[in-house]
Amino acid sequence: MSARIFYEKDRMTVCLDGEIDHHSAAIIRAGIDEAILTSRPRELVLDFGGITFMDSSGIGLVMGRYRLLSSMGGEIVMTNLPESISKVMKLAGLEKIGRIEERMNAV
Amino acid sequence: MKVTNEMKLTVESRSVNEGFARVAVTAFASQLDPTIEEINDIKTAVSEAVTNCIVHAYPEKVGRIYISASIYDNLTVRIKIRDSGVGIPDIRKAMEPLYTSLGGERAGLGFAVMESFMDKIRVRSVVGKGTTVTLEKKIRGRD
Numbered sequence: 001m002s003a004r005i006f007y008e009k010d011r012m013t014v015c016l017d018g019e020i021d022h023h024s025a026a027i028i029r030a031g032i033d034e035a036i037l038t039s040r041p042r043e044l045v046l047d048f049g050g051i052t053f054m055d056s057s058g059i060g061l062v063m064g065r066y067r068l069l070s071s072m073g074g075e076i077v078m079t080n081l082p083e084s085i086s087k088v089m090k091l092a093g094l095e096k097i098g099r100i101e102e103r104m105n106a107v
Numbered sequence: 108m109k110v111t112n113e114m115k116l117t118v119e120s121r122s123v124n125e126g127f128a129r130v131a132v133t134a135f136a137s138q139l140d141p142t143i144e145e146i147n148d149i150k151t152a153v154s155e156a157v158t159n160c161i162v163h164a165y166p167e168k169v170g171r172i173y174i175s176a177s178i179y180d181n182l183t184v185r186i187k188i189r190d191s192g193v194g195i196p197d198i199r200k201a202m203e204p205l206y207t208s209l210g211g212e213r214a215g216l217g218f219a220v221m222e223s224f225m226d227k228i229r230v231r232s233v234v235g236k237g238t239t240v241t242l243e244k245k246i247r248g249r250d
Binding site for chain 2: 023056
């Protein structure tokens with residue numbers, strides 16, 4: 001999995017590509033956290049458009065970033081969710097912790 | 108219910124093997140001509156079970172994960188994920204949604220996913236000996 005990070009005013013967008021599982025989530029999260037702590041965005045957009053697979057480790061990844069953003073008074077937005085991962089997202093009730101937006105254009 | 112095909116796979120409990128294990132089992136189940144959703148269900152459930160072995164069963168060392176799958180003449184696939192690790196002291200508690208013994212980035216949803224995505228799940232465990240998770244799904248295909 002890879003993450004490309006874009007900045008626009010006080011919004012940080014993380015475009016995720018590939019598969020999110022326990023292995024890849026552990027690798028990617030430090031880099032995302034470093035970017036969050038450096039730029040301190042008001043809004044963190046997680047773009048799942050390039051994600052081909054996600055298990056509950058992806059839920060943990062979102063939850064961890066949500067906790068970090070919350071501690072800074074920020075918000076999470078999830079966008080471009082592929083149909084294939086909507087089932088696991090719904091099971092976890094992720095719509096309760098962040099806004100889900102249908103489609104956002106990549107920067 | 109008669110077995111028409113079987114496979115066995117052993118991997119080390121390294122997280123890098125999670126992808127391989129779920130794809131291998133899914134590829135085996137593909138002979139039943141599942142829908143994309145059924146493929147995804149199996150892939151995700153197996154990923155959860157294998158991840159549990161890696162994260163929980165062998166905390167101090169690298170152990171073995173024994174995966175086997177059987178296909179039955181009624182179009183059911185039965186998948187067993189077994190480890191010889193630490194075992195689960197309280198299976199009911201472990202299977203509670205959102206419960207995790209670890210905290211950190213663990214969502215505590217592994218069993219919830221397995222239960223939701225598969226038709227049946229059975230968990231057997233002996234502390235100090237290991238755990239076997241058996242998952243079953245009937246493939247309905249493009250009906």
